[in-house]
Amino acid sequence: MRFNRKKEKEFKFSDYKGENKPGLLTSFDRLDYIYVETKDDEELFKICDTLLGGKPVIVNFDKLNGADCNYMLAFISGVVYALEGQAIRIGPKLFIFGSKKDYEDGSLLQYVEDNK
Template identity: 35%
Template sequence: MSNKNFFKKILYFLGIEDEIPQETEKDDFEPYNIARPEPKPIGRVINIHQTNRNKVVIYKPDSFEEVREITDEVKNRKSVIVNLEKLDKENAKRILDFMAGSIYALDGTVRKIGPGIFLFAPENVDVAGLEPEEENQDKSPLNIKIRG
């Protein structure tokens, strides 16, 4: 509204001006879109192309000092197969205990594949088809039972 129209309306209100001329007012603004934030997904989104990059790493540790490197692989979302057959019983048990604790903390999975051979998988990997047989568990050189 212009100042001229405003002034005429005041004069009309005070009784000095007899009539207010009717003018059509133009809106001098352009319509605009209000930016709305996109809704965030509630669930975990997995990139389809990323699932092809899952890797399996095989380790045959010679000593307990290699356990940190094995755990780092699982932290980096890689499945690890560890062969403990050639280690002495005490070091193999230490490695298995450390790895089992690490996998528990990372919400991963531990599966026994064979005597002295274990699969450690991160939480983003579903392990299927590796159901341990009771007869193989009893023959383990480590005398450790792992449930599937």
């Protein structure tokens, strides 16, 4: 005997956009904070893997000199471009990176506005 189960509708985070539903995480809630101390490719790949994994990231480059910071920013910006996302400067060496989907709920943009 075979039972056919009805497939439940899969909900995406954007289906809940604008509604106040308990238990749902905003992009700000999923945000990772990374403090970069040295120009290290492994650290760079960790940041990019986090973005590719669907989580927005705040990266602090305070300990890096200008050239190393620009190198890492250029690489991360390429990943952000591929995700159709945005890189926003929120401090002298502090940036927030996210995909297009991460900015849809408005929580990251609200964070940027609150910290200007």
